[in-house]
Amino acid sequence: MATEIEEMLARELHEVAGGVRVPPLPALPTEAPKAAASWVVRPLLAAAVVALVIGLVAVIAGRGGDDRPQPAPSPSPTVTETDVSTAAPTVPYVVDGRLYSGGEQVPGEWWGLQTGGEVWLAVQSDGSWWWGRPGAEPRRLEGEVQQSPALSPDGGYVAWIDVSSGKAVLTGADTQPAGEGFGDAPIEDLPTSEDGVGLTVPAVTDEGDVFVTGMRTRLMWRAQFEDQRTVVDLTQTAPAQRVLQATVAGLVVVDESDGPTDSAETAPYLATVSGEGRIDEVSPLPTFDSLEVSTAGTWLVRSAGGTTVGDVMGTATLQAQPTVGGDEVVLRAPQGGAFGNSSWHWEDDDNLIAWVTPAGRDDGGQATRCNVSLGKCVLLPDA
């Protein structure tokens, strides 16, 4: 039921909108997008002017007041691209809906890839979730998967909520070797949603601890511990702490003591969790929209908070930094392109594989490898 203030808001917003004098529609583009109306040229023109001014300032400053030749500029980290390997990726990756695993394309159209070592977890166009590894048949997650399932950092476990029975059932599977199921979690009356928001499984650790998050529910099911019947209520053991994901370096957790928030608004932290559900901070993290930690936990790469949300389809840069803190390395998509949202996955502790569409290309793009030590990215030959 709407409160008085809500009714007043609706009324005032409609009055304001109704009183707005709408100007005539401006001239619409009639040629190719790049030749669109003048109001879009302004920012580009401004950028060109700024670039020109910066260039002139650099030239003037570089003269140093005499005519002696100045030292050659330091090589730009993105000028040479020969040092980064262009060999085929050793981890699963997706380019424009095509999933590659072990050098082979997996039939189907795939999105939402998660990787853990050689194991992949991804969703088909029909909404079904599958996991697989090189040389093995993909396996479909049983039941009706609610929201995105979770894959452990080493790819050993996958966990999800099955709502096919009309009730929420927390379950999972061991991906090695044959996908033995966890069975159902011993949780009575797990709701499918709270306040209209579906429960999610944000993380499963390499130890098989599965986390469940809702508006009020915060649970940890120790699915591989002793008799598999240990369930910890994290609202009691770690109040107002929300687990966002599991990484090799630890859990990513955000503090909601000041109210519901997310990783883009509030800086999360890396943490450990004890068997009793105590969450201890290890180190702070920067805010992010999407974050991946390298295979040995040395580096993290992220898209900064607020950069890859809404209708944004990719990002021109990614930020990498040591997980323990340190200088940031900016990775730029090759050829002025954009990294597809959340398409980046670590191949090892130095190299990142991602999907990039270079500027001006309309063929779906291709894979890229970025080396954080070198601060460079190169396009990879099509598989």
Next chain:
Amino acid sequence: MGYERGAPMAFSTTKQAPAAPAYDEYAASAWPWLYRCAYLLSGNHADAEDLAQQTLLQAYRSWSKVSRADEPRAYLRRMLTNLYISQRRPQARRLELLTDAPPEPRTASGDAGPEDRMVLWPHVASLPPRQRAVIVLRYYEQLSEREIADALDCSTGNVKSTAHRALQALRAAVGPEAHDGEEV
């Protein structure tokens, strides 16, 4: 193992020359609605016009997708709110050119129009962009939480919490006289 705000999103690279007449027609019919939404988001005509124009330009660039969408208006709404939020982000740096034309006076001040007699509207302008967007989508566009979540590419939980904070801020701003007797 990856945490991602919002649903997994693919990005299409299909670029086709849009069917100009269809686009023109749609843009003309959508313009008043788009402009009004942009005005409610930005609070002034200059920014509203920029915002609405940029949205139409984005729609033009993606017209093959927009025109095929079940609800092109939802597509435009998404573009509009995303543009608004990204441009209002504090760390965003925008390049602007100086012009000979004087800036347009903001209607929120100066002439005492109906807007100046409103209780909540002046305070809506002081809300953070995301909160303001949720308020406009919820109470002007009358969207459900799910539809708002789709527009802002976030979870419904995020919509709920953002709306809650926005309403709290508005209640605090207008004081107890505007909402006597209601729950907080």
